Amino acid sequence: MSAEVKTKKFVVVGGGIAGVTCAEQLASQFPSDEIVLITAAPLIKAVTNFKQISRTLEDFNVEEQPISVLEEKYPNLKVVQSAVRKLQGAQHTLQTEDGREFHYDKLCICSGGRPKLLTEDNPYVLGIRDTDSAQDFQKRLSKAKRIIVVGNGGIALELVYEVEGCEVIWVIKDKAIGNTFFDGGAAQFLIPSLQADKAERAGPCKRTRYTTEDASPTYSRAGVREERSIPSTGSALGPDWHADMTLQGAQQVSHKVHVEYRCEVQMIYTSEEHLLRASGQSPETGCMPPADSGPWPVFVQLKNGKTYGCDFIVSATGVIPNTGPFLSGNSFVLAEDLGLSVDDHMRTSVANVYAAGDVCTACWETSALWQQMRLWTQARQMGWHAARCIAADVLDEPIDLDFCFELFTHITKFFNYKVVLLGKFNAQGLGQDHELLVRCSPGAEYVKVVLAEGRMVGAVLIGETDLEETFENLMLNRMDLTAYKDELLNPNIDIEDYFD
CATH class of the missing domain: 3.30.390.30 (FAD/NAD-linked reductase, C-terminal dimerisation domain)
Structure with missing residues (x-):
C-alpha cells in the first residue's frame, strides 16, 4: 500500500520550544499557507509569560499543552502526532511512522536531543529528559532510600537540591559543582544550600497540567489509541519541570547529599554480582570487593575505588543531538558534537532544510561574546530566527543575524x-x-x-x-x-x- 502523500509548503519537526516557536512564527507570517508540525509526543511545549528584560536578556515559562491548543490558536497550523521514519532530502519528502508522507518546500528540523546515558538498556539507569521520564523518576524515587546522580549540568543541579527523603550520592568529574555554569567561587557560595533546610515552597504551581494516559502508546487525531512501532521520546523538560512535582523518597531524612568530586563511573553491577565480589568470586581480575553493603539492587564502582549501592542511578551526563531519522541517504554535514551544522540563516547542508535548537550546531563565525549552549533560551531564539530566515528566503528578502546572538544571556534558578x-x-x-x-x-x-x-x-x-x-x-x-x-x-x- 502506497503512503498517503501531502504537499505542504512548510513542515516543522519537533514539539519542543524550538519547533513550536518556529511553527508559530511561520503560521503568523503566512496565514494563507498551511504549516505542519510533526511531533512524536501528545503534548507540545509552549512559551508563556514571555518578558523581554533587556535588549538580549529574556525570561519566560515553559508550559505543556495539548496539540489542540496550538491548532485552535493558529487555524492554519496542523499538528501531526507521529515519529519521523525517514527523510528523503533530494525528493523533498518526509515519511512518518504512521504511514503518511509529506512533500515540503521548506523543512525545519527541531527534533532536540536524547539523553547521553551511562549505559543503554539497564533497568537501573534512568535518564531524565522528557515528561514521561520525569514521572518515572518521581515514581521510583517514592520507594528509594538512596540514589546516585551522575553528571554536573542543569538537571543534576536541580535534582540534588530538590530531592527530599532520600540519600543522594552525587558523582561529578569536575573539582566543583555546576562546572557547566559556575567557577569554584560560585560553587562554594552554593554548597551550603545542599545541607541547609530549605524554605517552604510558596505554594503549588497554579498553571494547568496535562497528562497522557500512558507513556508508551500514541494517539490518533481522533483520540484513538494506536500501537507505536518504535520508541520515541517527547520534548525536553521545561526550566521549572519540578515546580509542581513531589520529589520525595522513602526515608524521613530531609536533605542529605554527598558529593564525589573528580570522579567517574567505572562499572555498574547488580546485587547478585555484588555477592560474588564480596565472596572473592568476582570474574574480573584485580577487582577489589565492594566496600558498601546492604540490600541494594544495583551497585556503582567509581574510578576512585569507592563503591556505592543504591536503588537506581540517574544519568544526567548531557544530551546527544537527535539526528537519527534524518541522516540515512542524505548529505548532512555534522559538527564535532554530532549536531546538524547550520549557518547564520539556520540552513543545513541539504537544500531547503533548516534546523534549530538542540539538534543543530551553530557553525557560523559567532560574536566574541556569544557561545552555543543547549538551553531553553537558545531553543526559542533559534526557532524564531529559523522561521524568519525561512520567510526571508521564500519572499526573497535580505535578513541579518538576529541581535540576540550578539551576547550570550541566560536566566535560571539553582538552589x-x-x-x-x-x-x-x-x-x-x-x-x-x-x-x-x-x-x-x-x-x-x-x-x-x-x-x-x-x-x-x-x-x-x-x-x-x-x-x-x-x-x-x-x-x-x-x-x-x-x-x-x-x-x-x-x-x-x-x-x-x-x-x-
Whole structure:
C-alpha cells in the first residue's frame, strides 16, 4: 500500500520550544499557507509569560499543552502526532511512522536531543529528559532510600537540591559543582544550600497540567489509541519541570547529599554480582570487593575505588543531538558534537532544510561574546530566527543575524537563587588573558565579572543583584573599564547611576 502523500509548503519537526516557536512564527507570517508540525509526543511545549528584560536578556515559562491548543490558536497550523521514519532530502519528502508522507518546500528540523546515558538498556539507569521520564523518576524515587546522580549540568543541579527523603550520592568529574555554569567561587557560595533546610515552597504551581494516559502508546487525531512501532521520546523538560512535582523518597531524612568530586563511573553491577565480589568470586581480575553493603539492587564502582549501592542511578551526563531519522541517504554535514551544522540563516547542508535548537550546531563565525549552549533560551531564539530566515528566503528578502546572538544571556534558578549568566561568564576561550572581579555576601549574593583588555566580557550574577541590564550594556558597548574596575563591584556605589 502506497503512503498517503501531502504537499505542504512548510513542515516543522519537533514539539519542543524550538519547533513550536518556529511553527508559530511561520503560521503568523503566512496565514494563507498551511504549516505542519510533526511531533512524536501528545503534548507540545509552549512559551508563556514571555518578558523581554533587556535588549538580549529574556525570561519566560515553559508550559505543556495539548496539540489542540496550538491548532485552535493558529487555524492554519496542523499538528501531526507521529515519529519521523525517514527523510528523503533530494525528493523533498518526509515519511512518518504512521504511514503518511509529506512533500515540503521548506523543512525545519527541531527534533532536540536524547539523553547521553551511562549505559543503554539497564533497568537501573534512568535518564531524565522528557515528561514521561520525569514521572518515572518521581515514581521510583517514592520507594528509594538512596540514589546516585551522575553528571554536573542543569538537571543534576536541580535534582540534588530538590530531592527530599532520600540519600543522594552525587558523582561529578569536575573539582566543583555546576562546572557547566559556575567557577569554584560560585560553587562554594552554593554548597551550603545542599545541607541547609530549605524554605517552604510558596505554594503549588497554579498553571494547568496535562497528562497522557500512558507513556508508551500514541494517539490518533481522533483520540484513538494506536500501537507505536518504535520508541520515541517527547520534548525536553521545561526550566521549572519540578515546580509542581513531589520529589520525595522513602526515608524521613530531609536533605542529605554527598558529593564525589573528580570522579567517574567505572562499572555498574547488580546485587547478585555484588555477592560474588564480596565472596572473592568476582570474574574480573584485580577487582577489589565492594566496600558498601546492604540490600541494594544495583551497585556503582567509581574510578576512585569507592563503591556505592543504591536503588537506581540517574544519568544526567548531557544530551546527544537527535539526528537519527534524518541522516540515512542524505548529505548532512555534522559538527564535532554530532549536531546538524547550520549557518547564520539556520540552513543545513541539504537544500531547503533548516534546523534549530538542540539538534543543530551553530557553525557560523559567532560574536566574541556569544557561545552555543543547549538551553531553553537558545531553543526559542533559534526557532524564531529559523522561521524568519525561512520567510526571508521564500519572499526573497535580505535578513541579518538576529541581535540576540550578539551576547550570550541566560536566566535560571539553582538552589532557589536567581542566576543570570552573561557573555563569556566562565571565561570561555580566553585562556589566561583575563581578570576576575568578585563580590560575595554569603547567603545573599555572588557577583563575578570577567574582564579582558579592560573590557567586561562576562558575568555571573547569583541572587537579586539587579545588575544584569547595566552589565549587559557595558558588554555591548565595549566600554574600557580600566579606570573604574576598583569601584565596579563596590556595594556602596549605585553602578546603574554611575554609568547612566
